[in-house]
Amino acid sequence: MINMDSLIRMKDGVGIVNCARGGVVDEGALSEGLKNGKISFVGLDVYEKEPPTPDNPLFGCERVILTPHVGAQTFEGQERVSVEVANVIKEFFLRKE
Numbered sequence: 001m002i003n004m005d006s007l008i009r010m011k012d013g014v015g016i017v018n019c020a021r022g023g024v025v026d027e028g029a030l031s032e033g034l035k036n037g038k039i040s041f042v043g044l045d046v047y048e049k050e051p052p053t054p055d056n057p058l059f060g061c062e063r064v065i066l067t068p069h070v071g072a073q074t075f076e077g078q079e080r081v082s083v084e085v086a087n088v089i090k091e092f093f094l095r096k097e
Contacts (some may be wrong), residue, residue, distance in 0.1 A: 004029040013040040017068065022046040031057035045069050 002016065003026040016039055018025045027048050042058065045067040049056075056062050059066035 007038055012038055015041045017043040022048045022050060025049045028057050031061055034061050058061050
C-alpha cells in the first residue's frame with residue numbers, strides 16, 4: 001500500500017508509522033524517502049521479513065524507531081494466550097474418539 005508511487009503523491013515531510021502488517025509498507029521506499037527528505041520520520045514494529053534481516057535498509061537510518069513486534073506481550077495478552085492454550089489441552093484430553 002505504501003510504496004514509492006504512493007509516497008510521491010504524499011506531502012513532503014510526511015511521517016509513517018506501521019504497526020499493522022509488514023507487507024503493507026515497502027521498506028526500501030521508506031529508506032529512500034528518508035534520504036531524499038520526503039519522509040520526516042518512520043516508526044515500525046512490523047517488517048516485510050520477520051524478524052528483520054541485518055540488511056534491512058532502515059537499519060542505520062536517522063529519524064527511525066524500530067521496535068520488535070511484541071504487541072501481545074502485555075500481561076493481559078499473555079493471560080489470554082495461557083487460558084486459550086489450557087482450554088485446547090483440556091479439550092484434547094476430554095475428546096471422545
